[in-house]
Amino acid sequence: MTVVGVLALQGSYNEHMAALRRIGVRGLEVRKPEQLQGLHSLIIPGGESTTMAKLANYHNLFPALREFVGAGKPVWGTCAGLIFLANKAVGQKSGGQELIGGLDCTVHRNFFGSQLQSFETELSVPVLAEKEGGSNTCRGVFIRAPAILDVGSDVEVLANCPVPADRPSITVASGEGVEEEVYSKDRASKI
Numbered sequence: 001m002t003v004v005g006v007l008a009l010q011g012s013y014n015e016h017m018a019a020l021r022r023i024g025v026r027g028l029e030v031r032k033p034e035q036l037q038g039l040h041s042l043i044i045p046g047g048e049s050t051t052m053a054k055l056a057n058y059h060n061l062f063p064a065l066r067e068f069v070g071a072g073k074p075v076w077g078t079c080a081g082l083i084f085l086a087n088k089a090v091g092q093k094s095g096g097q098e099l100i101g102g103l104d105c106t107v108h109r110n111f112f113g114s115q116l117q118s119f120e121t122e123l124s125v126p127v128l129a130e131k132e133g134g135s136n137t138c139r140g141v142f143i144r145a146p147a148i149l150d151v152g153s154d155v156e157v158l159a160n161c162p163v164p165a166d167r168p169s170i171t172v173a174s175g176e177g178v179e180e181e182v183y184s185k186d187r188a189s190k191i
């Protein structure tokens with residue numbers, strides 16, 4: 001039987017386990033490196049990515065997670081999980097944070113602002129509808145959400161979200177702090 005792992009260190013892993021149960025798929029809560037062996041695929045839930053990274057480090061999960069991703073197995077990252085999977089993150093806490101990497105993109109950890117700027121919106125997903133059937137739109141829930149600022153040429157973007165008008169402007173120091181990038185309101189963020 002296909003078993004889907006759910007990284008269960010912190011965040012919304014219960015909700016992902018419940019969603020798998022609802023569709024009749026066996027899920028396994030992953031907290032130890034050896035639990036990744038034999039899994040078909042992995043979900044990394046939303047939560048708080050710096051905390052997740054600290055816990056992953058504490059449980060020595062980084063080498064096994066990188067091996068899993070490097071083997072090309074399907075991995076789905078929601079919110080903090082997406083940040084964790086990105087090759088590069090900006091807007092990190094000082095000192096940076098460890099990432100699994102493997103998804104060729106740059107994310108901004110808190111692009112839309114604080115909890116107060118969390119929002120829901122209807123997203124247009126024509127490519128998904130064409131491939132999988134179903135509706136052309138999908139409800140997007142953005143809770144202290146990250147945004148994908150850039151993607152590599154091999155990454156397929158399935159939907160774009162217009163940046164809300166009340167998003168505070170954010171200035172990001174990149175590289176060694178020498179160069180500054182300002183992400184303007186009219187840029188769409190990819191999801």
Ligand SMILES: NC(=O)CC[C@H](N)C(=O)O
Pocket residue numbers: 045046047048049050078079080081083109110143144145146
């Ligand atoms: N909903 C979420 O997962 C929020 C992610 C959060 N911004 C982080 O840095 O981890």
